[in-house]
Amino acid sequence: MVSKEQHALHIPISTVAHCHEAVVAFGKGIADFIGLKEYLTFCSIHDPAAVTPHGFNERDTVSIWSRTGRKQLDPDKYMDMIEAFQPDMYQSLCDGDTNPTSSKKRVQKSINRSIAFLEKCLERHEKSEVLKESAILGAVEGGYSIEGREDSAKYLANSSVFGYVIDGLHSNGPDVEQLTIEDVKPVLEASLKHLPNDKFRVLQGCWNPETVLSMVELGMDAFDSSYVYTVTERGGALIFQNSIKNLDIPSTATDVSYGAEPKDGSNLKPDTSIYAQSSYEIPEKKKRITDDKQVTSVVEEDKSVESETQGPIVESPEDTKSQTTSLNRKYEISLADKKYAEDFTPLSRSCSCLTCKKHTRAYIHHLLQTRELLGPVLLTIHNLHYYMEFFKGIREALKSNTLDSLRKCVSEEKDTS
Numbered sequence: 001m002v003s004k005e006q007h008a009l010h011i012p013i014s015t016v017a018h019c020h021e022a023v024v025a026f027g028k029g030i031a032d033f034i035g036l037k038e039y040l041t042f043c044s045i046h047d048p049a050a051v052t053p054h055g056f057n058e059r060d061t062v063s064i065w066s067r068t069g070r071k072q073l074d075p076d077k078y079m080d081m082i083e084a085f086q087p088d089m090y091q092s093l094c095d096g097d098t099n100p101t102s103s104k105k106r107v108q109k110s111i112n113r114s115i116a117f118l119e120k121c122l123e124r125h126e127k128s129e130v131l132k133e134s135a136i137l138g139a140v141e142g143g144y145s146i147e148g149r150e151d152s153a154k155y156l157a158n159s160s161v162f163g164y165v166i167d168g169l170h171s172n173g174p175d176v177e178q179l180t181i182e183d184v185k186p187v188l189e190a191s192l193k194h195l196p197n198d199k200f201r202v203l204q205g206c207w208n209p210e211t212v213l214s215m216v217e218l219g220m221d222a223f224d225s226s227y228v229y230t231v232t233e234r235g236g237a238l239i240f241q242n243s244i245k246n247l248d249i250p251s252t253a254t255d256v257s258y259g260a261e262p263k264d265g266s267n268l269k270p271d272t273s274i275y276a277q278s279s280y281e282i283p284e285k286k287k288r289i290t291d292d293k294q295v296t297s298v299v300e301e302d303k304s305v306e307s308e309t310q311g312p313i314v315e316s317p318e319d320t321k322s323q324t325t326s327l328n329r330k331y332e333i334s335l336a337d338k339k340y341a342e343d344f345t346p347l348s349r350s351c352s353c354l355t356c357k358k359h360t361r362a363y364i365h366h367l368l369q370t371r372e373l374l375g376p377v378l379l380t381i382h383n384l385h386y387y388m389e390f391f392k393g394i395r396e397a398l399k400s401n402t403l404d405s406l407r408k409c410v411s412e413e414k415d416t417s
Contacts, residue, residue, distance in 0.1 A: 002353065002354075002384050003384075003385060003388050006038060007039070007040075007388065008039070008040045008041070008042050008088075008089075008222075009036060009040065009042070010042050010044065010224050010225070011030060011042065011043050011044075012043070012045065012046055012047040013043055013044065013045050013046075013064060013078070013085075014047050014064040014066055015047050015066070016030065016085070017066040017068075017071055017081065018066050018067050020084055023084045023085060024084045028086075029084075029085055029087075030043075030084075030085035030086065030087065031087075040088045040089070041085075041088050041089070042087060042090065042091075042202075043082060043085055043087040043090040043091065044090075044091045044204060045062065045091055045093065045094065045096075046096075046172055047172065048173075048176075048204040048205050048206065049174075049206065049226035049230060050065075050172060050173055051171055051172055051175070052097070052171050052173070053065065053171075054099075054171055057095045057113070058072070060074050061073060061074045062078075062093055062095055062117070073093065074093075075093050075124070076120070076124070078117075079093075079120075079121055079128075082131065082134075083124075083128055083131060086131070088133070088134060088135065089134065089135045089136075089137060089162065089163075090136060090137065091136075091137050091139060091165045091167075092114075092117060092121040092122070092136055092161070093114075093117040093118075093121055094110075094117055094167055095109065095110045095113040095117070095141070096110065096114070096139060096141060096168040097110065097168075097171075098142075098143030098144070098169075099143065099144075099169075100143075100144045102143045102144070104145065107141075107142060107143040107144075107145045108148065110141045110168055111141045111148055111151060114141045114152070115152075118156075118159065118161075121136065122159070122161070135162035135163070136161050137161060137162060137163045137164055137165050138156045138159055138161040138163075138165070139164070139167040139168075140156055140164050140165070140166050140168075140195070141167055142168060142187065142191070143168050143169075143187075144169075146187060149190035149191045150191075150193075150194060153190070153192070153193075153194035154194050156195065157194050157195055161199075162199065162200060163201060163221075164195055164199065164202070165202045165204065166188065166201065166202070166203045166220070167204075169184055169187070172205065172226075173206075174206060174230045176205040176207060176226075177206050177207070177230060179205075179207070179211070181211050181215065185218070188218050188220075189218065192218060192219045197219070200222070201219060201220050202221065202222045202223075203215060203220045203222075204223070204224050204226070205223075205224070206226040206227035206229070207223065207227060208227065209227075209240055209242075210410055213394070213403065213406065213407050213410060216398075216403070217403065223391075225384060225387060227387065228380070228383045228384050228387050229380075231331075231332055232376055232379045232380050232383050233376070234334070234336075235335050235368050235375075235379070236329065236332035236333065236334055236335070236379070236383075237332055237333050237347045237361075237364070237379055237382055238331055238332050238383050238386040238387065239331070239332060239333055239347065239386075240390075240410055241410055241412060242386060242387075242389050242393055242409075243390070243392070243393035243406070243409070244393065244402060244405050244406050244409055245393075331410075335361060335365045335368055335375075336365070336368050336369075337365075340361040340362060340364075340365040341365050341366070342362055343360065343361040343365075344360045344362050345361060346360060346361070347364070348382075348386070351385065351386060352385075353381055353382050353385035353386070354381055355378045355379070355381045355382040355385075356382060364378055393406055394406065
């Protein structure tokens, strides 16, 4: 329905903390608990699609916001959850509550606390029987301080972690989409230059496609799919050129979208090769190690379990136009716009997802206007599939040394009138 391949499943602790006791009683980990044991699982602390409140971390604890409210986690409580969930990979507990305006004192607290948390998490990890096949990722902190980033990275470079999460650049949520590569490039370079090239690197947040490409060039390996969730919540459908394969696909005034060629599925194989070379061994059924690192999109868990809304807010055409201008949303079309009320073309002619094969822009516009749950479901199917194809295009471009060509395709603003 979304993909014939297997992708990593991203499970933020904040979204499943309320399941802790049930998973403990179940005794087989979170993947079995949710019926997706064939998927590789990655646990982070916060949900990158939701804004993390500022100022609630303390010396010995990190605050998360679950369905039942605020929870304070120290390393022991956090590792209790990790041992219960038994993920294939997980982020160490850290204090990433920094942003461009954070003071030097706040940045230093973030670094010191995160190092202390990592040491305690590593101690538990090494003693744990159930985490022998799990990989721990250390968090590189330092806010927007070059010196702080270098200090944090140098420490982590000598630790026995499987890889790294570049943390502390933002407070999660939709505002991340407005950050540009120019905003974060100096601190990313300061973080990455001290880290081993053969270890896995993750960056969370709903970065736009062009920023993702720039971060890949800098050396990032994996990203989450919170961008998909953000676009879907505002009634958007991704239509940017996500591959260099189909530049000659004809388009019309009402369908100028492009994408990867439809696949027949005959040669598709599970692709969960998101690991760098490492001393850690992941269960064979959940990996395909290659000599080189490969970029991948990390798939979010089902967001519907935590959402209390009945679909995205349906914007008026005026609101849509204003917000599109302010955020430069050239990668999508807004199905909330009334101009799609009688547009009986698919979201993208070149997309092979279920939504594009079976439904039209007009139908999805109707679903959004009437706030039917099927509307965001169909948009999620399309956007997630389209985003996965984008990362497949990145991997292919890296192999063929055509990343610049892909960047030009993605950056072209399409006339969707």
